[in-house]
Amino acid sequence: MQSHLADGPDPNATDPALLSGAEITIQALIDEGVEYVFGYPGGAVLHIYDALFQRGDAIKHVLVRHEQGATHAADGYARATGKCGVCLVTSGPGATNAVTGIATAHLDSIPMVVITGQVPTPVIGSDAFQEVDTVGITRPCVKHNFLVKRLEDLAETIRKAFFIAQSGRPGPVVVDIPKDVTDPNIKIPYIYPRDIGIRSYNPAKRGHLGQIRKAVETMLAAKRPIFYTGGGAVLDNAAAPLTELVRALGFPITSTLMGLGAYPMTDKQFVGMLGMHGTYEANMAMHETDCLIAIGARFDDRVTGKIEHFCPHAEIVHVDIDPSSISKNVKVQVPIVGPVGSVVTDMLSILRESGGRPDQSALAAWWQQIDAWRGIDCMRYDRSSPMIKPQFAVETLYKVTNGDLYLTSDVGQHQMFAAQFYPFDKPRRWINSGGLGTMGFGLPAAMGVQLAHPDAQVACISGEASILMCIQELATCKQYSLPIKVVLLNNGYMGMVRQWQEFFYESRYAHSYVDALPDFVALAQSFGHVGMRVEQPDQLESAMREAFAMKDRFVFLDVIVDPSENVYPMICAGKGHHEMELPPTMSERELA
Amino acid sequence: MLVENESGALSRIAGLFSARGYNIESLTVAPTDEPSLSRMTLVTSGNDDIVEQIKKQLNKLIDVVKLQDLAEGDHIEREMMLIKLKAAGPDREELKRLTEIFRAKIIDVTEASYIVELTGASRKLDAFIEAVPEGLITEVVRSGPTGILRGAKGLTL
């Protein structure tokens, strides 16, 4: 029986195997092709853990040290591979600990299936030990969730969960399984449904060709066009057709924080990230454009600035898989609902068939204007500083890793510096929590990435405040020998909070100083890792080279950076794209 | 709306409205001739953009099987009201007359009270309440409106 199961259920077999709910759960994951389960055991999932134990190596379980870590690790795995991340946690506190990670995945549309244990069905609603209403708590931060009340529904529900998580606009799906449903003594025939239809759920498979044609006409008529791409371009693996289309048209392209890498950032047509900490050229181009082509982006408030000032001259084409993203914040003229990869491919073939070319002289003038804006050098910083500047640290990281890196991030100034100064040329390389902005995301996410790509260079850029939020995962990294490199930009402050307090609260630094910091070198060592500290700019490169040369070790690099540095440019609250704050070293005259 | 007849469906819909700051003016739910589906009539308000967004968000819910905006077409709306009235002395005759004018039914009688049942457009129910002389209303129970599009076409799968 054991060997028969290892190959999955045999469709020709007359008698399907008899399995318990716990065994069904594990077998269903195997049948989904799941490689890793990130989890943490507890009473309500013990039957499932026992079934997992009995299946040996058929599926790899990664024991995290906090359920938040499980969700971020599964999320990082999903972002780096495009596959579905999977978690297994117990009821009550296990489920509540997972909520932050579920919400993180939800806001960035990351495919994830989270299996939570629940108290047995007869005691649901009685405030039983470790009972919470998991389906109720997670409802607003999942794509969908299920409470499985009957063993007969289990296999189909898991199949539906994977289908929903990975199709259409992806997202996390929670499957809450009461303990009695996994009872090892109650067995039923197991058949894993391959094709399931959900009558109320039919995500678009292609965009409307008439609309796509209209979009191409709009693009060809433009004088000052710009592409604006978001996380959807990465999620739908649209990088190749997108790059081809942008090059064929010769238009400038900007990207949100979530879309970085979908188009090569070192390419001349890429004008940098847009939005609150975007480049001067990207934001000015947004303000002046007469044709905005939004691809898998959702007009988030960090991107648009004040809506009244957003793209005042533009006709807007918007491609998105989710109809509710279209005309939600900004009204658009050419909406296209569909998977961005297929729509962009259709755009490309329609463009080629039409034989049309954009207005070359208008485009040349537009590029001339953009290059003038570029000339402002809006991300300039003091390169002669006796202290390590965070920007310099990121540039050095780029140099040392030759641009070939999976980089996860926490949340704060370091995240913005990384996005600004590490140009990613490939998608799925830049992995950060953009929507929810979850401090603590970086380290566990890096675990998922490193497991997915065991031979790749993986680093986590973090701040001394963020890293402490999931620091317990250093133990997981040790247990699974994950050779991640943590690059800690240690400014001794919650830098991003301090920056806002400096700008908007007359430098009253209310609780943004991280007092009583640990000795990170000793901390890393106590977990069995290598710890290094760098304080001098001229020692940074060699220290990083040393760290990355340790191919099989986890290295924690504590980089002491200038505590007073701020992220520029910045669009402050209530301002438009054309009203950026630039680095203070630049005089008004330079800008004129 | 046709929604999956599942325990979580109603809270998903109610939760969507509260989470996104839309208001629910009224909501009626009941099973349909197809046991796996419930029919829900929800009354909300907002400008065209908001209503458009509400519809998109509702359609995104996996439990929402089919959605129709009745306000977009020629439709019939009905609401049912049960109203308990103080009916003693000279008020008794007056209330009976009022009931007849509105084509309502008296469905429960005691020496001092009537219960009146009235079905119609919500405005008609409002009018009845207004027509009842001051101080005679003990209790009002309204179902909230339900509705259906006119014509041969139905909201089915």
Ligand SMILES: Cc1ncc(C[n+]2csc(CCOP(=O)(O)OP(=O)(O)O)c2C)c(N)n1
């Ligand atoms: C869980 C969580 N709590 C609070 C915040 C608000 N917040 C955003 S950035 C930040 C400071 C981060 O400090 P640090 O990790 O040292 O990074 P730095 O900005 O100094 O680079 C805080 C507190 C958040 N994003 N996430």
Ligand SMILES: [Mg+2]
């Ligand atoms: Mg800091």
